[in-house]
């Protein structure tokens with residue numbers, strides 16, 4: 563029986579990882595999550611009744627509690643996803659990003675190091691700390707080229723700078739202390755349970771409610787989209803078979819401009835739930851985000867050839883699944899739209 567700690571496991575990607583580990587890998591999981599606005603216990607509902615997933619509400623910055631928690635649970639692996647993750651929030655209030663993404667990662671690395679030092683034999687050899695990060699650490703691409711694992715770091719936003727700092731800490735804890743760390747850098751995710759401040763769920767829900775669909779600038783910024791369950795499978799594989807000290811880029815070769823994404827959502831909704839006027843009429847261009855990176859695109863060759871991972875969803879199949887999920891699950895998103903996030907609070911919001 564595998565025992566795995568997943569930090570940030572009540573968030574968007576973390577909960578997809580937990581659902582995958584419990585349902586498909588037979589793992590027991592301890593979720594460590596502070597339950598910020600981005601977390602939702604309902605994300606874990608599909609697995610909580612199995613009795614194989616437990617939630618500890620705690621702040622990863624609390625180093626003593628993290629050390630005690632890891633020592634007590636005795637995990638085979640730690641998958642570290644807890645983070646402040648929304649670029650626009652990092653621009654209006656960077657402090658939480660420095661605390662959780664930098665200090666919190668330091669705290670988790672130290673807790674893992676003390677625990678790993680106490681292990682012996684096979685348990686020590688097999689232990690892994692997977693630090694989950696973003697392709698945004700590499701900065702912006704021009705019209706050509708792809709991010710590789712060797713691409714120099716060049717972050718633009720407080721969010722990506724804090725993630726870059728945490729990646730460097732993770733690698734340093736391997737090189738300096740020998741902690742068996744692996745780092746993954748993934749492109750933009752989308753899928754079910756995505757908090758409706760991010761571009762794809764925001765546009766789906768605004769379009770359903772006949773509200774404006776905000777697009778930054780001219781909508782020409784390019785992102786490389788990956789369906790969240792493909793990311794969850796990649797993380798599970800990297801934690802199991804990735805080489806220590808290595809970085810693996812994760813991406814689905816699905817480059818789209820933001821405008822193409824918004825138009826594809828409109829067309830998918832028009833097909834699944836027709837209205838009199840095409841939803842593309844709701845598209846509204848808004849002032850661009852400061853420091854907005856032009857293009858992200860991932861070369862996932864290392865993950866594909868070395869570990870045998872392949873994305874299962876194309877952008878079209880993944881988007882259809884995602885739109886259908888939001889249509890089928892108003893009980894999940896309606897409370898968030900009403901009480902937590904109305905779409906107007908940050909004054910935009912076309913966040914990617």
Ligand code: NAD
Pocket residue numbers: 569570571572573574575576594595596597598599600601602620621622623642643644645646647648662666694695696697725747748749750751752757
């Ligand atoms: P999310 O915002 O949906 O979830 C983050 C989770 O971390 C939440 O459940 C939150 O409560 C928890 N958290 C925040 N601060 C905490 C703290 N101090 N202590 C404990 N828990 C805390 O984020 P996400 O989109 O699921 O991203 C998860 C990870 O994947 C992040 O590290 C992010 O940088 C990375 N990532 C995200 C994307 C993406 O497209 N969303 C792409 C690549 C990498």
